[in-house]
Amino acid sequence: xxxxxxxxxxxxxxxxxxxxxxxxxxxxxxxxxxxxxxxxxxxxxxxxxxxxxxxxxxxxxxxxxxxxxxxxxxxxxxxxxxxxxxxxxxxxxxxxxxxxxxxxxxxxxxxxxxxxxxxxxxxxxxxxxxxxxxxxxxxxxxxxxxxxxxxxxxxxxxxxxxxxxxxxxxxxxxxxxxxxxxxxxxxxxxxxxxxxxxxxxxxxxxxxxxxxxxxxxxxxxxxxxxxxxxxxxxxxxxxxxxxxxxxxxxxxxxxxxxxxxxxxxxxxxxxxxxxxxxxxxxxxxxxxxxxxxxxxxxxxxxxxxxxxxxxxxxxxxxxxxxxxxxxxxxxxxxxxxxxxxxxxxxxxxxxxxxxxxxxxxxxxxxxxxxxxxxxxxxxxxxxxxxxxxxxxxxxxxxxxxxxxxxxxxxxxxxxxxxxxxxxxxxxxxxxxxxxxxxxxxxxxxxxxxxxxxxxxxxxxxxxxxxxxxxxxxxxxxxxxxxxxxxxxxxxxxxxxxxxxxxxxxxxxxxxxxxxxxxxxxxxxxxxxxxxxxxxxxxxxxxxxxxxxxxxxxxxxxxxxxx
Amino acid sequence: xxxxxxxxxxxxxxxxxxxxxxxxxxxxxxxxxxxxxxxxxxxxxxxxxxxxxxxxxxxxxxxxxxxxxxxxxxxxxxxxxxxxxxxxxxxxxxxxxxxxxxxxxxxxxxxxxxxxxxxxxxxxxxxxxxxxxxxxxxxxxxxxxxxxxxxxxxxxxxxxxxxxxxxxxxxxxxxxxxxxxxxxxxxxxxxxxxxxxxxxxxxxxxxxxxxxxxxxxxxxxxxxxxxxxxxxxxxxxxxxxxxxxxxxxxxxxxxxxxxxxxxxxxxxxxxxxxxxxxxxxxxxxxxxxxxxxxxxxxxxxxxxxxxxxxxxxxxxxxxxxxxxxxxxxxxxxxxxxxxxxxxxxxxxxxxxxxxxxxxxxxxxxxxxxxxxxxxxxxxxxxxxxxxxxxxxxxxxxxxxxxxxxxxxxxx
Numbered sequence: 023x024x025x026x027x028x029x030x031x032x033x034x035x036x037x038x039x040x041x042x043x044x045x046x047x048x049x050x051x052x053x054x055x056x057x058x059x060x061x062x063x064x065x066x067x068x069x070x071x072x073x074x075x076x077x078x079x080x081x082x083x084x085x086x087x088x089x090x091x092x093x094x095x096x097x098x099x100x101x102x103x104x105x106x107x108x109x110x111x112x113x114x115x116x117x118x119x120x121x122x123x124x125x126x127x128x129x130x131x132x133x134x135x136x137x138x139x140x141x142x143x144x145x146x147x148x149x150x151x152x153x154x155x156x157x158x159x160x161x162x163x164x165x166x167x168x169x170x171x172x173x174x175x176x177x178x179x180x181x182x183x184x185x186x187x188x189x190x191x192x193x194x195x196x197x198x199x200x201x202x203x204x205x206x207x208x209x210x211x212x213x214x215x216x217x218x219x220x221x222x223x224x225x226x227x228x229x230x231x232x233x234x235x236x237x238x239x240x241x242x243x244x245x246x247x248x249x250x251x252x253x254x255x256x257x258x259x260x261x262x263x264x265x266x267x268x269x270x271x272x273x274x275x276x277x278x279x280x281x282x283x284x285x286x287x288x289x290x291x292x293x294x295x296x297x298x299x300x301x302x303x304x305x306x307x308x309x310x311x312x313x314x315x316x317x318x319x320x321x322x323x324x325x326x327x328x329x330x331x332x333x334x335x336x337x338x339x340x341x342x343x344x345x346x347x348x349x350x351x352x353x354x355x356x357x358x359x360x361x362x363x364x365x366x367x368x369x370x371x372x373x374x375x376x377x378x379x380x381x382x383x384x385x386x387x388x389x390x391x392x393x394x395x396x397x398x399x400x401x402x403x404x405x406x407x408x409x410x411x412x413x414x415x416x417x418x419x420x421x422x423x424x425x426x427x428x429x430x431x432x433x434x435x436x437x438x439x440x441x442x443x444x445x446x447x448x449x450x451x452x453x454x455x456x457x458x459x460x461x462x463x464x465x466x467x468x469x470x471x472x473x474x475x476x477x478x479x480x481x482x483x484x485x486x487x488x489x490x491x492x493x494x495x496x497x498x499x500x501x502x503x504x505x506x507x508x509x510x511x512x513x514x515x516x517x518x519x520x521x522x523x524x525x526x527x528x529x530x531x532x533x534x535x536x537x538x539x540x541x542x543x544x545x546x547x548x549x550x551x552x553x554x555x556x557x558x559x560x561x562x563x564x565x566x567x568x569x570x571x572x573x574x575x576x577x578x579x580x581x582x583x584x
Numbered sequence: 585x586x587x588x589x590x591x592x593x594x595x596x597x598x599x600x601x602x603x604x605x606x607x608x609x610x611x612x613x614x615x616x617x618x619x620x621x622x623x624x625x626x627x628x629x630x631x632x633x634x635x636x637x638x639x640x641x642x643x644x645x646x647x648x649x650x651x652x653x654x655x656x657x658x659x660x661x662x663x664x665x666x667x668x669x670x671x672x673x674x675x676x677x678x679x680x681x682x683x684x685x686x687x688x689x690x691x692x693x694x695x696x697x698x699x700x701x702x703x704x705x706x707x708x709x710x711x712x713x714x715x716x717x718x719x720x721x722x723x724x725x726x727x728x729x730x731x732x733x734x735x736x737x738x739x740x741x742x743x744x745x746x747x748x749x750x751x752x753x754x755x756x757x758x759x760x761x762x763x764x765x766x767x768x769x770x771x772x773x774x775x776x777x778x779x780x781x782x783x784x785x786x787x788x789x790x791x792x793x794x795x796x797x798x799x800x801x802x803x804x805x806x807x808x809x810x811x812x813x814x815x816x817x818x819x820x821x822x823x824x825x826x827x828x829x830x831x832x833x834x835x836x837x838x839x840x841x842x843x844x845x846x847x848x849x850x851x852x853x854x855x856x857x858x859x860x861x862x863x864x865x866x867x868x869x870x871x872x873x874x875x876x877x878x879x880x881x882x883x884x885x886x887x888x889x890x891x892x893x894x895x896x897x898x899x900x901x902x903x904x905x906x907x908x909x910x911x912x913x914x915x916x917x918x919x920x921x922x923x924x925x926x927x928x929x930x931x932x933x934x935x936x937x938x939x940x941x942x943x944x945x946x947x948x949x950x951x952x953x954x955x956x957x958x959x960x961x962x963x964x965x966x967x968x969x970x971x972x973x974x975x976x977x978x979x980x981x982x983x984x985x986x987x988x989x990x991x992x993x994x995x
Contacts, residue, residue: 060616069617073624081634084644091640109616227660238689278635281628284620348868349930361929368936369871369926376870 057510059540059564059573064109068117070282071326076319078279078327081269083311089404092309093356098274098288098407102582105291105416110562112415112575114201118282119329120292124199124426131434134427137195139206146210146259149173150220154235154243160186160335160342161246162257163235166220172262175212176335177247177255179343184248184386184446186335186342188439190258192450193303193334195435200299200423201292202331205314206261209440211254214244263330265316271329272310274407280327288407291416296331297409298420301400302454302461304390306350307336308402308409338450339380339388346389348375354404384446386439392456397464414468415577418488421465422473425492429455463494468554469577470547471495472526475561479569481530483543485561489552490526498555500548503528508540508562515542539565542574554580660684665696667991669704670732671900671909676700690715706730722764724776729757731785736910737794739802740892742942742954744912746983752794752806753785754893760814770823780812780843782893805891810847816840824863828970829993831869835861843894853890855882861995870927876995878903878919881947890915896943898956901988902995904939906958906978908986914943918950921995925964933964935976937994956981964993 091097109115116122123129146165155162155174162176178186187209194204223235247255271277274288287293300308314332319325335342341350352375353360363371378394381387402409427435433451441447471489478484483503489495502522506515519531534541542562547555562574613619636644665680678698686693695709710726733753738744762776784794784806800807818839824830837859845851857880864873880896892913898904899911903919919941925933940957944950962976976988 056612056619060614060619062615062617065616068620070624072621073628077631079633082636082644082648084640084647086643086647087636087640090643231661238685278632281624281631284623284627347930348870355930357929361932364926365928365934368934369924372867372870376867 058508058513059110059510059562063573064111064113065115066109066122068107068109068115070117070119070284073281073326074324075280075282075327076317076323076325078268078277078315078317080267081271081277081315083270085311088309088311089355092404092406093354096405096407097272098411099286100288100407100411102411102413103289104413104579105294106289107285108291108419110574111572112419112577114291114419118326119203119290120201121203123201125201125423129199129426131428131431134199134431135195135434135438137191137198137206138204139208141206141208144208144210144259146173147213147216148218150218151223151235151240152220153223154225154239161243163240163243165259174260174262175210175257176260177212177243177257180246180248182248182340182345182385182388183250184256184439184441184443185340185345185388187256187258188386188441188450189337189340189388190260190334192435192439193305193337195438196303196427197299197331197334199427202296203263203328204331204334205263208259209438210257210259211250211252212257213254214240258335263314263316263328265318265325265328268315268317268327270310270313270332271315273409277315277327282326288411290408291419293408294412294416295420295423297400297402297406297412298397298417298424298461298465300402300409301351301395301397302424302457303337304339304346304351304395304400304457305334305337306346306402307333307342309404309406338453339390341388344388348378348389349373350389350403351395351400352378354401356404357401381445381449384441384443384449386441386443386446387449390450390453392453392460395457395460397457397461411582413579413582414465415579417465418469418471418577421462422488424458424461425466425488427458432458459494462489462492466492466494467552469579470545470555470557470559472545472547472559472561473575475543475563475572475575477530477541477561477563477570477572481532481535483528483530483561485526485545487526487547495549495552498526498547498549500524501526501528502546502548504544504558505531505534506542506544507534507538508542510540510564540573541570665698667698669698669700669706669730671902672702672734672736673700673704673732674702676704676706703733704731720766722766723761724763725761727757727759729755731755733785735893736908737798737803737892738908738911738913739798740895741914741945742912742949742956746908746911748797749792749908750794750797751792752893755783755785757781770821772820772822773818774820775817776815778814778816780814782809782812782891784809784893803892804889805851805893808850809891809893810845810851812851813844813846815842815844824861826969829964829966829968830861830863830874831872832863832865834863835859845888849885850888851891851894852885852888853882853894854885855880855896857881872923872925874921874923874925874995876919876921878917878941879950880917881950882915884915898941898943901974901976901990904941904956904958904981905937905960905976905988905994906939906981906983906986907956908983911981911983912943912956914945916944916947916950918942918944918955920955923994928963931965931967933966934961935964936961937976937978939978958986960986962988 114120149165149167151163152166153164160176162174165173165175178184191207191209194207198204217240219235224232225235225239226232244255250256272287273293276283276286312333314330316328317325318328339346341347360373380389380391432454436447436451466489471487472485473488474486476484487498490497500522504518504520506518508515517534519534521528540562542560544558544560546558549555557578560576561572563570564573613622660682663680666677669676676698678696680696682694684692690713692712692714697707699705708728710724712724714722734751735754737750737752738746739748758778758780760776760778762774764772764774766772794803821836824833824835839857841855843853859878862875882890884890895913895915896917897910897913898917898919899907900909921939923935923937925935928934938959940955942955958978958980960976960978962974964971965973971993972991974990978986
């Protein structure tokens with residue numbers, strides 16, 4: 023390792039500003055004059071199940087209002103601030119929203135593929151229908167197993183056998199590995215001859231009246247589903263989440279009836295960064311209406327709310343009941359700029375995505391491609407307040423999770439979709455890999471990409487350059503370090519010493535370490551292709567019995583484009 | 585006593601201490617977990633139930649009640665029917681009722697009645713068996729009665745004058761039935777018979793009444809309206825996609841009708857029509873060239889005449905859009921329409937169009953000379969499968985700009 027003092031990369035003024043910035047960082051801050059780092063920092067779990075939320079009421083969602091509100095009213099807090107629920111090392115603690123899985127530990131391919139499912143297969147024949155599916159556009163119904171567990175059955179559209187069902191299980195596996203709560207789901211082939219209707223089964227007719235469900239109703243549902251050559255119908259069987267349904271969560275604000283929900287959703291890291299995952303998977307239907315809040319706890323007793331990502335039938339090339347539209351992922355339903363240009367030119371202006379070519383050799387694929395895909399320009403159906411608030415550090419966090427999905431894992435997940443048409447599975451997997459690589463190039467490089475700092479007892483600093491590790495960048499040409507003692511009570515730094523290296527490793531000056539309880543090191547990364555990496559990332563360490571514990575990671579983030 | 589006072593003092597301090605914020609509430613949190621818990625405990629003191637605003641509640645009620653579906657695509661039960669009765673009727677509303685899959689699932693029943701702001705009205709009831717032979721055969725029986733109070737008449741022939749505009753009322757009752765065979769999804773062969781009972785009624789303004797300017801010679805059938813039997817057959821080749829808002833494919837409709845005067849054959853005639861529509865998708869269906877050509881030829885029986893109220897007409901929101909509705913009428917008609925449609929955004933298409941056509945008393949005059957024509961632009965609101973609102977402005981006729989406001993596509 024080479025290390026030498028540098029002349030003027032760092033100034034005391036800049037170091038002071040950084041210290042103030044660190045001290046002012048709002049990450050999981052108690053919003054009061056307190057030490058920068060508490061003894062339990064960085065927390066790994068945000069205990070948002072502690073208080074009783076059993077008084078919460080169901081929130082019903084209106085598709086129309088959701089569109090109007092998000093298209094015209096721009097809800098939520100739009101300030102360009104750091105995500106408020108990250109811990110002091112810029113990670114998302116486990117909570118009722120998110121459980122670190124692939125981002126915190128190695129997951130085997132089998133584990134990723136299994137996802138939320140507890141079983142390999144389910145023997146669902148003869149489970150009686152108890153109700154027609156009451157929401158959404160996909161035809162389906164609900165069945166109950168002998169133990170009383172409720173499941174939802176949803177069919178593929180007739181013109182695209184295998185499309186929505188594959189999307190559903192693939193999406194569930196990926197979102198589960200990422201860390202979100204999703205419900206177990208299985209691909210099944212429904213034999214019409216073995217469908218049983220419970221005597222108490224109900225449906226709601228178009229006049230809004232609830233009535234008994236009949237065989238004719240089931241036949242009408244099946245007529246809207248894809249019939250396989252063997253006479254069966256491909257469907258997904260999704261297990262209902264435990265607890266009592268409380269509707270959905272919005273991508274802004276907090277639930278007013280949940281004491282545990284204190285972080286505005288538009289400032290939650292895992293919701294902001296879900297834009298990264300949505301772009302990767304073309305999950306254009308990623309909106310509050312497709313989420314789920316469930317009250318867990320003993321009946322009549324205290325409870326807490328668990329938040330789910332829900333309904334992945336409209337990801338990749340699937341639009342649930344048809345192939346994805348050409349617009350999906352490229353433009354909001356209503357976007358004034360291109361609309362007015364098209365209007366004014368009588369259509370002579372052609373939106374670029376209209377010319378995008380898709381591989382259309384397999385009906386189960388729908389429309390899914392990776393060549394024209396631009397992750398930064400990607401759009402859901404209409405604006406999402408958390409997506410709009412995504413900053414470079416949120417995107418970086420998300421991209422790091424995406425980087426954990428190997429080619430092997432992606433191909434194994436796609437196999438779970440049980441594509442039968444020649445080339446379909448390969449196209450889906452290849453496209454996911456291509457889009458993954460674009461996601462990584464776009465968002466692993468948007469900030470100074472250093473993570474996982476370690477400072478050994480003998481003062482050796484190591485860290486990981488995520489962009490280099492993911493092979494989307496060549497190694498940096500130089501790392502410059504500004505070492506300081508850190509005063510945890512005041513947030514100020516002192517005794518700054520500057521060094522630099524050409525590799526991701528450095529030796530801390532003993533003058534800084536000796537006698538210090540906290541030390542911080544601001545690292546600038548030099549790379550000819552990424553001048554933005556000169557914006558420093560600051561690591562803070564606390565002295566512990568066997569060396570130094572990383573307690574703080576603070577990134578300098580460019581202003582958000584909104 | 586001292587001990588008692590000490591106890592009182594201690595008790596007072598304890599009470600005061602309980603009344604004050606606990607020490608734990610005063611001091612700074614010592615851990616991150618404690619700090620977060622305090623925030624949650626503070627929120628727990630001010631919980632409120634979710635409170636959707638008025639618009640959200642209204643839209644939720646609409647969606648839960650499936651009101652839009654009932655308005656736009658009713659399938660069951662009582663519903664409010666909204667739309668137009670015929671060109672020129674103005675907005676009409678009334679009750680509708682549908683019941684499907686009755687009597688073992690084979691029979692559908694529907695009925696509606698509508699009245700318009702221009703005092704047009706219509707009532708219609710029909711029983712249908714649309715799913716016979718695995719949906720390859722459909723039967724229909726219907727009864728309909730209507731009163732169109734302010735129909736326009738400019739005279740007969742291509743040279744009729746706008747200044748000759750008069751009005752008449754047309755009341756009619758139709759009772760009949762039909763059968764349709766669908767060998768494939770794109771082919772329908774149908775036939776049917778109807779009893780017709782047309783009557784020309786007084787117009788709303790006597791000064792503009794048709795008889796003030798025309799007589800039975802210049803407006804055949806004005807003096808006397810017999811009952812008719814109408815027999816018709818049709819071959820419909822329809823491979824438009826999607827059917828409700830076509831962006832590709834075509835429709836070729838061939839119709840033959842025979843009108844038998846049930847009194848003395850004075851007004852018996854027959855009619856043949858060819859209506860061709862083609863949709864040329866451009867730019868992945870985001871632009872469409874829509875073309876239509878219609879030829880209608882009618883021939884009276886020997887010694888008979890075709891009544892003016894059953895002559896083919898041109899003019900109005902569905903054909904020559906730059907002209908008054910019913911502006912031209914005669915025994916034969918030719919219509920050519922071209923539209924360029926382009927998607928502005930998901931729910932709205934723009935359109936520029938050109939219509940041209942003519943009516944003629946002789947078949948040999950159905951040529952491309954002396955055509956009436958118009959042009960214009962408009963917007964279509966709907967979704968991929970339907971157009972629920974069409975707004976257009978049409979120009980080019982000598983009658984000034986005509987605005988079209990309809991709840992359907994033009995073709």
